Amino acid sequence: MTPPVGLWFVDDSGEAFRPAWPASPCGLQNGPIEALADLTEVSRTSHSTGYDDRYTITCQSSSYADGFANTTPEEVAAAEERDDPLVPSLVMPIDDVDRLQLCTVATAEPPVDAVGSLTTMSRADSTRLVRSVADAPIAPACNQSSTRIASTERRRPDGSGRSFVSFELDGCQRASGFGYYRTIPAEAMAALTRTG
Numbered sequence: 001m002t003p004p005v006g007l008w009f010v011d012d013s014g015e016a017f018r019p020a021w022p023a024s025p026c027g028l029q030n031g032p033i034e035a036l037a038d039l040t041e042v043s044r045t046s047h048s049t050g051y052d053d054r055y056t057i058t059c060q061s062s063s064y065a066d067g068f069a070n071t072t073p074e075e076v077a078a079a080e081e082r083d084d085p086l087v088p089s090l091v092m093p094i095d096d097v098d099r100l101q102l103c104t105v106a107t108a109e110p111p112v113d114a115v116g117s118l119t120t121m122s123r124a125d126s127t128r129l130v131r132s133v134a135d136a137p138i139a140p141a142c143n144q145s146s147t148r149i150a151s152t153e154r155r156r157p158d159g160s161g162r163s164f165v166s167f168e169l170d171g172c173q174r175a176s177g178f179g180y181y182r183t184i185p186a187e188a189m190a191a192l193t194r195t196g
Contacts (some may be wrong), residue, residue, distance in 0.1 A: 007036075067107050067149065068168055068176060073141045079180040080138050092177075093161040094134050100126040102192070104150045104169065119193055123157070125191055130154060132188045133167075139174040139181040144170030150192055167192050 010016040100121045121129065146168035154163045154177070165177030173189055174181040184192070 005034065014049050031163050034171070068142075068146060068166070068172070068174055068181065070143045071139070071181065075140050075143065076138060076180075087194055093156045094130055095127060096156050097126045097130045098155045098159075099155040100129065100152045102150045102152050104148060107145070107147055111160045121191070129188050129191055130165075132176055132185045133165075133175045133182055136178075136182040136185050136188075139172060139183045142172035142174065142181075144171040169193060 008016045008018045016064050033154065062170055102119045102121065104117045104119070130162065148169040149166055150169055151166040154165050163177055167184055169189075169192060173184045175184050
């Protein structure tokens with residue numbers, strides 16, 4: 001996996017080093033994210049690499065239509081008990097979100113191979129959507145299937161902080177990519193269904 005943020009530690013004299021992000025066989029470890037939650041970001045600098053793939057998303061249903069898992073009341077209760085603060089904005093952008101490109105696909109059985117619809121939201125609408133879902137409560141138990149899902153990569157305007165998020169447009173109307181599944185607020189759902 002690619003770490004979701006480029007991170008350097010800089011001392012008062014300007015000396016810096018970039019730590020390696022510890023990984024496990026199943027992906028990135030949570031320890032560094034927990035440590036970052038205790039830090040305060042004081043500045044950000046962007047350095048162009050000459051490579052920008054933010055707006056070259058193809059909208060193939062097979063890439064996005066894996067769906068959401070059913071959840072039980074016991075799983076939800078356990079998630080609520082350990083509900084950690086949301087991943088720090090240093091790692092996953094919340095209030096400085098770039099325009100979201102939403103790929104909306106049908107999840108019907110048998111799998112649909114048609115191309116989904118691609119919509120780009122404004123930065124203001126994208127930030128409102130992400131903030132409202134980030135602040136939403138954990139979704140209740142669900143055993144319904146969604147027939148339409150909108151997915152996107154959440155990034156800052158400078159391209160940093162990339163994370164994948166998905167939204168059920170029907171069924172239980174949950175969001176993934178914000179910790180445990182979150183309930184999509186009515187205003188956010190209205191914005192998603194207007195675009196999808």
